[in-house]
Amino acid sequence: MITKKYFLYFPRSETEKPLVYHLVKDYDLVINIFRAKVTPDEEGYLILDITGTEENIAQGIAYIKTLNVTVNETVRGLRWDEDKCVSCTNCIVHCPTKALYIADQKTKRIAFDEEKCIECLSCVKNCPFNACTSVF
Amino acid sequence: MKTYDEINKKIESKKAVVLNAEEIIDYVEKKGIETAAKEVDVVTTATFGPMCSSGCFLNFGHSKPKIRITEAWLDDVPVYSGVAAVDVFLGATQLRYNDPANMYYPGDFKFGGGHVIEKLVAGESVQLFGLSYGTDDYPRKEVRTWFTINDLNQAIMVNPRNCYQNYNVAINCSDKPVYSYLGKLKPNMTNATFCSAGQLSPLLNDPLYKTIGIGTRVWLAGAHGHVYAEGTQHSPVCERGENNVPTEGAGTLALTGDMKRMKKEFVRGVSFIGYGVSVALGIGIPIPVLNKDILRHTLIKDRDIFAPVVDYSSDYPNATGNIITKVSYEELRRGTITIEGKEVEVGSLSSYNKALKISEILKDEIKRGDFLISQPIQSLQLDKQMTSLKIINGTKQDINNL
Numbered sequence: 001m002i003t004k005k006y007f008l009y010f011p012r013s014e015t016e017k018p019l020v021y022h023l024v025k026d027y028d029l030v031i032n033i034f035r036a037k038v039t040p041d042e043e044g045y046l047i048l049d050i051t052g053t054e055e056n057i058a059q060g061i062a063y064i065k066t067l068n069v070t071v072n073e074t075v076r077g078l079r080w081d082e083d084k085c086v087s088c089t090n091c092i093v094h095c096p097t098k099a100l101y102i103a104d105q106k107t108k109r110i111a112f113d114e115e116k117c118i119e120c121l122s123c124v125k126n127c128p129f130n131a132c133t134s135v136f
Numbered sequence: 137m138k139t140y141d142e143i144n145k146k147i148e149s150k151k152a153v154v155l156n157a158e159e160i161i162d163y164v165e166k167k168g169i170e171t172a173a174k175e176v177d178v179v180t181t182a183t184f185g186p187m188c189s190s191g192c193f194l195n196f197g198h199s200k201p202k203i204r205i206t207e208a209w210l211d212d213v214p215v216y217s218g219v220a221a222v223d224v225f226l227g228a229t230q231l232r233y234n235d236p237a238n239m240y241y242p243g244d245f246k247f248g249g250g251h252v253i254e255k256l257v258a259g260e261s262v263q264l265f266g267l268s269y270g271t272d273d274y275p276r277k278e279v280r281t282w283f284t285i286n287d288l289n290q291a292i293m294v295n296p297r298n299c300y301q302n303y304n305v306a307i308n309c310s311d312k313p314v315y316s317y318l319g320k321l322k323p324n325m326t327n328a329t330f331c332s333a334g335q336l337s338p339l340l341n342d343p344l345y346k347t348i349g350i351g352t353r354v355w356l357a358g359a360h361g362h363v364y365a366e367g368t369q370h371s372p373v374c375e376r377g378e379n380n381v382p383t384e385g386a387g388t389l390a391l392t393g394d395m396k397r398m399k400k401e402f403v404r405g406v407s408f409i410g411y412g413v414s415v416a417l418g419i420g421i422p423i424p425v426l427n428k429d430i431l432r433h434t435l436i437k438d439r440d441i442f443a444p445v446v447d448y449s450s451d452y453p454n455a456t457g458n459i460i461t462k463v464s465y466e467e468l469r470r471g472t473i474t475i476e477g478k479e480v481e482v483g484s485l486s487s488y489n490k491a492l493k494i495s496e497i498l499k500d501e502i503k504r505g506d507f508l509i510s511q512p513i514q515s516l517q518l519d520k521q522m523t524s525l526k527i528i529n530g531t532k533q534d535i536n537n538l
């Protein structure tokens with residue numbers, strides 16, 4: 001069993017398919033949704049972890065792609081802009097998973113480990129310098 | 137013993153020995169204070185953080201026909217126009233017109249004066265909307281146009297209070313979140329926030345204002361500005377610890393500089409959830425090593441600088457003056473402090489990373505002969521304390537009878 005994180009983008013017309021239902025029922029996958037914005041008649045976004053056998057995940061993803069949904073393994077819903085970040089460290093206490101962390105103790109430089117980010121958006125609210133933004 | 141002139145001659149001939157306030161600590165440990173005082177010419181100090189009492193005067197030049205602006209907005213942020221016809225003052229904490237503020241608590245405060253200042257320094261276009269009642273000599277009643285900083289005759293930053301010598305550490309002892317200018321404070325003393333460059337900070341390295349005074353040339357976000365007055369709330373009479381370093385707010389500086397020469401990296405609009413907007417600035421101040429005494433003061437370490445921990449849920453808003461305890465910057469920078477037996481996570485609003493960078497930039501400028509030091513034309517007062525506002529109820533008659 002492996003777990004993979006995906007960023008799904010739905011064009012306007014594809015938001016009404018019961019996609020998660022099919023992933024669970026037809027492909028025996030465990031779904032953990034981090035964040036979703038799916039509104040009828042609008043484009044939508046879904047960020048989720050999919051757990052299952054490599055083969056089942058591949059088949060599930062292939063199924064999603066037939067629905068015209070854009071599947072991305074590298075894009076994240078949270079953007080940290082290195083140029084805007086001043087390394088103040090205010091976000092450190094608000095990030096529950098330490099995805100934002102002090103990369104260098106001597107110079108107090110901040111870095112972002114996107115693998116650890118659970119898209120809680122706490123940093124978006126708490127970064128005074130607008131370095132953390134949400135894609136949707 | 138050295139004089140300002142001697143040091144400047146060395147700077148001009150590119151021979152000055154310059155270290156930042158962090159490096160000087162090890163240097164003196166190795167060489168001893170006597171030798172170091174002879175060898176080192178300048179110690180650079182720096183800070184980067186939100187500084188609310190900041191703003192700028194802008195002059196637009198005259199339109200045809202002329203207008204004497206009586207009300208104006210820059211990117212919808214109101215500016216003060218109670219000065220000459222096309223001069224305005226833009227303040228860092230001014231909210232954009234129509235911002236819902238804390239109506240939907242806690243508000244986001246996405247845009248305000250600090251952000252307009254950031255845009256100007258970055259060279260971006262800003263919209264001016266101005267109104268007037270019209271006069272014989274200034275007949276125009278309305279102006280709406282776009283401009284960049286290059287179109288302005290002057291853009292002069294004038295900051296009544298920067299570089300607080302030391303500062304509070306904010307904590308929240310209540311059971312509800314507190315939204316403050318030191319960020320979001322979670323309930324029940326879960327996190328604490330500080331805002332100082334500690335051992336790099338200008339006035340902590342010159343605690344008795346021996347070299348930093350009115351007229352001192354400073355590095356203000358890349359421009360070469362100067363101290364034009366003591367800062368508002370300058371309050372040097374306070375508790376002082378090791379090396380005369382204050383353990384509370386204490387001294388402040390009023391700074392000015394040409395915004396056209398500033399770098400965008402060091403002028404940043406900031407938004408505090410539930411509180412408001414402001415601007416963060418990067419400032420560097422050189423300390424000339426005139427003698428051993430001045431050098432000794434620059435050796436202060438984070439572990440010897442203490443800041444008061446204050447409850448922002450009740451003691452701060454009610455101005456009780458109570459503090460919970462004092463903690464050192466060494467502990468703060470480590471990321472946790474222990475308060476009443478509880479481990480508390482620490483974040484900061486100032487950036488040590490940027491302060492370090494500024495101390496290096498200033499060091500390079502001095503070494504290259506591009507930044508000369510200046511002797512203050514007047515020292516900062518040492519015998520002053522902050523007064524509070526008295527609230528007087530009653531009529532004018534009652535006051536006259538007091």
Ligand code: SF4
Nearest residue numbers: 085086088089091127
């Ligand atoms: S709060 Fe924002 S600017 Fe400060 S360290 Fe975190 S991401 Fe960077």
Ligand code: SF4
Nearest residue numbers: 095117118120121123
């Ligand atoms: S979204 Fe949440 S988990 Fe991700 S970096 Fe921001 S605070 Fe951390």
